[in-house]
Amino acid sequence: MSLNIEGIAKLAGVSRSTVSRIISGKGYASSETRERVLAVIEQMQYKPNAVARAMVSQRTNSIGVIVFRERQPIVSHPLYGKLIDAILPAAESLGYSVFLQTDQEMSLRSTDFMLEKRVDGLILISRLRKNVIDYVKKFDVPYLMVNGSTDDPDVIHLVSDDESGGRQAAAHLHGLGHRSIWVLAGPQEHRSHNLRLEGFLAWFEERGGMEGLTVVHSPESNFELGRRLMAEHWEAFKRQDCTAVFATNDMLALGAMRVLAERSVDVPGQVAVMGFDGTDYAAVCSPSLTTVQVDTQRMGTDAVTMLDCLVRREGELPRLKEYECRLIDRQSTRREE
Amino acid sequence: MSLNIEGIAKLAGVSRSTVSRIISGKGYASSETRERVLAVIEQMQYKPNAVARAMVSQRTNSIGVIVFRERQPIVSHPLYGKLIDAILPAAESLGYSVFLQTDQEMSLRSTDFMLEKRVDGLILISRLRKNVIDYVKKFDVPYLMVNGSTDDPDVIHLVSDDESGGRQAAAHLHGLGHRSIWVLAGPQEHRSHNLRLEGFLAWFEERGGMEGLTVVHSPESNFELGRRLMAEHWEAFKRQDCTAVFATNDMLALGAMRVLAERSVDVPGQVAVMGFDGTDYAAVCSPSLTTVQVDTQRMGTDAVTMLDCLVRREGELPRLKEYECRLIDRQSTRREE
DNA sequence: CTGAAAGCGCTTACAG
DNA sequence: CTGAAAGCGCTTACAG
Numbered sequence: 001m002s003l004n005i006e007g008i009a010k011l012a013g014v015s016r017s018t019v020s021r022i023i024s025g026k027g028y029a030s031s032e033t034r035e036r037v038l039a040v041i042e043q044m045q046y047k048p049n050a051v052a053r054a055m056v057s058q059r060t061n062s063i064g065v066i067v068f069r070e071r072q073p074i075v076s077h078p079l080y081g082k083l084i085d086a087i088l089p090a091a092e093s094l095g096y097s098v099f100l101q102t103d104q105e106m107s108l109r110s111t112d113f114m115l116e117k118r119v120d121g122l123i124l125i126s127r128l129r130k131n132v133i134d135y136v137k138k139f140d141v142p143y144l145m146v147n148g149s150t151d152d153p154d155v156i157h158l159v160s161d162d163e164s165g166g167r168q169a170a171a172h173l174h175g176l177g178h179r180s181i182w183v184l185a186g187p188q189e190h191r192s193h194n195l196r197l198e199g200f201l202a203w204f205e206e207r208g209g210m211e212g213l214t215v216v217h218s219p220e221s222n223f224e225l226g227r228r229l230m231a232e233h234w235e236a237f238k239r240q241d242c243t244a245v246f247a248t249n250d251m252l253a254l255g256a257m258r259v260l261a262e263r264s265v266d267v268p269g270q271v272a273v274m275g276f277d278g279t280d281y282a283a284v285c286s287p288s289l290t291t292v293q294v295d296t297q298r299m300g301t302d303a304v305t306m307l308d309c310l311v312r313r314e315g316e317l318p319r320l321k322e323y324e325c326r327l328i329d330r331q332s333t334r335r336e337e
Numbered sequence: 338m339s340l341n342i343e344g345i346a347k348l349a350g351v352s353r354s355t356v357s358r359i360i361s362g363k364g365y366a367s368s369e370t371r372e373r374v375l376a377v378i379e380q381m382q383y384k385p386n387a388v389a390r391a392m393v394s395q396r397t398n399s400i401g402v403i404v405f406r407e408r409q410p411i412v413s414h415p416l417y418g419k420l421i422d423a424i425l426p427a428a429e430s431l432g433y434s435v436f437l438q439t440d441q442e443m444s445l446r447s448t449d450f451m452l453e454k455r456v457d458g459l460i461l462i463s464r465l466r467k468n469v470i471d472y473v474k475k476f477d478v479p480y481l482m483v484n485g486s487t488d489d490p491d492v493i494h495l496v497s498d499d500e501s502g503g504r505q506a507a508a509h510l511h512g513l514g515h516r517s518i519w520v521l522a523g524p525q526e527h528r529s530h531n532l533r534l535e536g537f538l539a540w541f542e543e544r545g546g547m548e549g550l551t552v553v554h555s556p557e558s559n560f561e562l563g564r565r566l567m568a569e570h571w572e573a574f575k576r577q578d579c580t581a582v583f584a585t586n587d588m589l590a591l592g593a594m595r596v597l598a599e600r601s602v603d604v605p606g607q608v609a610v611m612g613f614d615g616t617d618y619a620a621v622c623s624p625s626l627t628t629v630q631v632d633t634q635r636m637g638t639d640a641v642t643m644l645d646c647l648v649r650r651e652g653e654l655p656r657l658k659e660y661e662c663r664l665i666d667r668q669s670t671r672r673e674e
Numbered sequence: 675c676t677g678a679a680a681g682c683g684c685t686t687a688c689a690g
Numbered sequence: 691c692t693g694a695a696a697g698c699g700c701t702t703a704c705a706g
Contacts, residue, residue, distance in 0.1 A: 004683055015693045020685055027686090028691050045475065050453040051391045052683035055698045060388060062436070062454070073617065075421045081413030088412065088439050097454055099399070100437040102425050116387040117399070117434055138382065223621045254621045261623035280410065284560045284591045285622045286598035341699055352677045357701055364702090365675050389699035392682045 226255020563592020
């Protein structure tokens, strides 16, 4: 790594400027010198120093991705992992490297890190405190939010259309003939859990309401809570002859399914179960879980291309971008023949 | 972000050198000027430019993590996601930012990217081609490998003790009384799948062998293959009265469980199932899956601390570090009362 | 205790 | 078509 542009220039018998021009491809160079220089670069395996380049161009060609989440899993979270899997190749194809950071304390420190690194832009994932946004806004770094929630009209954010997803779930279960449904609702401070529930309930409201809807609120949205609440409400569940469970995310649904399995309740024979998110978990459990899939792929790639527009100061961007959800019909809600 | 050290110096009425010394904390400064300078920095929200600092210190304080894998999921892969979740906070606590990159083509391009960024070190995850290693070795960047395989004695690599894990699995199933076991073995070119199988078989060999062992090889280690192979071999499986399935990873096991569920085979009542990896999938499916857990937490944090030693040229590091696996006994192998 | 100067490895006008 | 010079924002000896 000891070799720098000066070294290449000397070996090729030209000046640094010439080497620089040839590498960047802009500016003239006779094909003869170009070939000579390129040969030296190739042979010496010269790697231009991106740090020095960033210094002068005032562009690092790297972006920062911060996932705000209090608890593990973060990167291995079923939804955020997929988002990152979409972001990475999209960033690479536009020439950006990505700094990834998780922030469990939801603090400003992670942002500071990124700011010092002079990232060209920032993708903020998940729910983050208002003060983080206010802080980021003070600096002139481009940023956008994915899967978070904010009432700040300045913030560009990408979210899934959770309300419509909730409606789809309602229509699906109702269409299957379920008239007594147990709803397991994740934390309502979260935009997505809130809208999923709202959409689900609204669908019934708009059709004159339905008697048999029981909503149980969960303070967290993980497997353990789904399991605990299903177990605690088991007697009431039976008493009300519920024939279906709708949970506002897959992990809660999986927790509920565990209890059903342990009680030898046949899914979907006796009770149908639906989740939300479209994680891989829903696809590989047995019976496979019917769910409403969030379009993480498009959200991830769009986040990158939109950020790139911001960085390059090109074009006008919408403040809010909503992504349609898609219901995936699987075994857990299948009707018997 | 327009303010630089010069600006701070002017506002505080001192020289750049003084500001620099105060920020870095080394070098003298009267407490009076120190306070004044710090106040200006605070008020102006000055963020030192890490790029410029890297330029002169020849240290970027960032490391590169590359995950080599042909197919999605990569970051959302159950095992690699956990590894990254361990790496990120460990890196941060040592003052490193991390560039994350996935490389589906298993090419040299991802390495070049990192090299140009002048990362202080490289963590290479999963199985990578020999030419990548040979390439990295040419440069003087510190690196190490996690969960890969190599016969190159120079390469520091961190792996789980898969062979012992395979033995643990064998002992567990045998101890439960299973005498006819169907083994679903992932790609044998992968070190881990190979050793898991070897360990499993060796345990029986050393005890005089066992008749009822059927090994079926799978060219890939995902859910779909587990499912397909279990379905294809279903008749033979029944004919041999197999009472247990051991798969060399959780996804294969999950695929097999799907087939069993669809055939209304009770797990563990009629057939016990075991996986390997200790992914979250194994914990949340129903019945929960008995598995052998890889210590991703320690592998991830060790990878970072060891790389840091390499970067700082401190201490001698072992070439190979093996991490003990731990069997997690769950519902899928539970004996009936 | 503090400041002037050199230098890290590039790129970018500007001359020639 | 090519090179000399200035400058990006810092740190680090070296004087004073």
